[in-house]
Amino acid sequence: MPRSPSIPSMRDKVSAAEWATRVDLAACYRLIELYGMTDMIANHVSARVPDEEGAFLINPYGMFYEEITASSLIKVDFAGDIVAKPDFSALAFSINGAAILYGNFLNALIAFVLIAAAVYFFVVVPVNSYTARMKRGEKPADPSSKKCPECLSEIPIAARKCAFCGSLVTTAGGGMGSA
16 A cells, blocks of 8 residues: 655645545545545546635545545646645655655646646747748738628628628729629
């Protein structure tokens, strides 16, 4: 049985109602382990935080069910954004009396991965796409439609009369079409 990591208590940082829910949910995880119901992948149990609309408690990814405590649970909102999480900096183990603080590493790793993903998807991918397009000599695609100035519906670029409202529109050359 894996040893539970030493996570600082969150009891003083949450309401009494949330703490009671945390204790109940941690106990539920321990019972699931006790009765051998952890053999499937991607399973979890969650609980709604009683005094916060749209807040839920879930288990941190990668912890065994028997390791979960009331303080190790993570609070998320409907979108899955983390609202509150434990500080992993106190996590450590020792080898021959030397303490290895892997909690600080975990905190730094999580922050690095989030920043790296943001930079990659919002900077690197668009710049690479633009550079590849320029190397191929492609220009931005010509528009195939335009908006009618009267009803603002999409009409073909060469249309002289709007099919929706019947108004005359300027042609690609700039002149007015005839009805």
